[in-house]
Amino acid sequence: MKVAFFSTKKYDQEFFESINTDFNHQLTFFETALNAHTASLAKDFDAVCVFVNDDLNAETINKLADAGVKIIALRCAGFNNVDLKATEAQNIPVVRVPAYSPQAVAEHAVALILTLNRKTHKAYNRVRENNFSLEKLTGFNLYGKTVGVIGTGIIGQCFAKIMLGFGCKVLAYDIKPNAELKESGVTYVDLDKLLKEADIISLHCPLNEHTHHLMNAEAFEKMKESAMLINTGRGALIDTTAVVEALKSEKLGYLGIDVYEQESGLFFNDLSETVNKDDDFLRLMSFPNVLITGHQGFFTVEALEQIAHVTLKNLTDFEQGKELENKVST
CATH class of the missing domain: 3.40.50.720 (NAD(P)-binding Rossmann-like Domain)
Structure with missing residues (x-):
């Protein structure tokens, strides 16, 4: 053909x-x-x-x-x-x-978690400048933390199993619970309970009319104080305006995204010599507790x-x- x-x-x-x-x-x-x-x-x-x-x-x-x-x-x-x-x-x-390669995306989600938590991207830049100070690099143990997985399709399943390996308590939300995950130790709960109890939430659901802006102002209000949100699914699962407000108010502690609501025309291109006119993206980049990669989870x-x-x-x-x-x- x-x-x-x-x-x-x-x-x-x-x-x-x-x-x-x-x-x-x-x-x-x-x-x-x-x-x-x-x-x-x-x-x-x-x-x-x-x-x-x-x-x-x-x-x-x-x-x-x-x-x-x-x-x-x-x-x-x-x-x-x-x-x-x-x-x-x-x-x-x-x-x-x-x-x-569901493992590729799941592993990238874990990489975002570890980088945000242990601040290895900041440590890398410091050491290159002969700055070996540990100030402001404090992280937390993943072991024993509660991780919420929204969407337990193939990628979500891979991610959940990895987090179980870290010794995390894994909560999951999906309209079709997976029996194998249940047997492995994952607990299915309703969305409100997951939002309230999870220290880390990772999005692995498809984008449709039901999940568009799933993470909105109401959802952020329900989340645990200073929780971490990871998105390697689709950008529009997160309401960008709402997540900026959650970061400004310090309700949201960390944000790691490999996808962005308005990524078309931005991601997959070298724009290093151009002016980025996306104010929402620039606002996200201004937060020290935000990590963005350019849709490379599959790569x-x-x-x-x-x-x-x-x-x-x-x-x-x-x-x-x-x-x-x-x-x-x-």
Whole structure:
């Protein structure tokens, strides 16, 4: 199949071309994002392959259909950026990579916790300047702390098991409790109880109409004083305005995020020589107890290989008329 890739970087091309030797698709890579203005680039392609910040609204979908696109392949797990009603109306299937390396994202969430807690990023900079003072670097033991996991899908499960290994008490909230996690020692509770009791809360739920701004002013008010919040899921799970206020009032003790509500056009780009005009992001960066990484939780060799393999297999299955096991349903 002729496949147009959007929002690509060098590592995308490297991994997909390497894995494609087993599939033999015709791959063309565009650095630009896919949206209604760039959809014309997909003309004469059988498929488009997109990422988290491509905008597949109804207008984009209709233009892809007019261009002859027969399938949309997401090289990610989330699909909140796709108008599924529009794809269904145009009879264009959408496939995704439901699990590419849950350990990668779970481990990155733990890295954010450890860095925020033990302030290793600040210690690193001090030592490089021959400053060996320990002032203001005090952390806390993870052992014995209560960790709340919101969303116990594959990534949430991996994260919960890691925290159990640290000797933490793990509380979980999910509309579908996992029996295996229960047996391993995780306690499922309602959301209010989790917010009130957890020293650390980590978000691993999908973004939809029910979880949009799940962490809002009301949620922060319920949280334990000076608790830590970690988000490696989707940016809009957190109300940015509300989290800034929670940090200003010192109700929230720490914030670690690998995703950001307005990350489109910001993350995955080198903007070091430009002026950042996102006031909310700049405000977050001004807090000493905030740690932000640029959506790199998935970024391991194992994950990139799996993303490429599953994406290309999804396209091959479509080309050969096989059942699409990773099809996104409305």
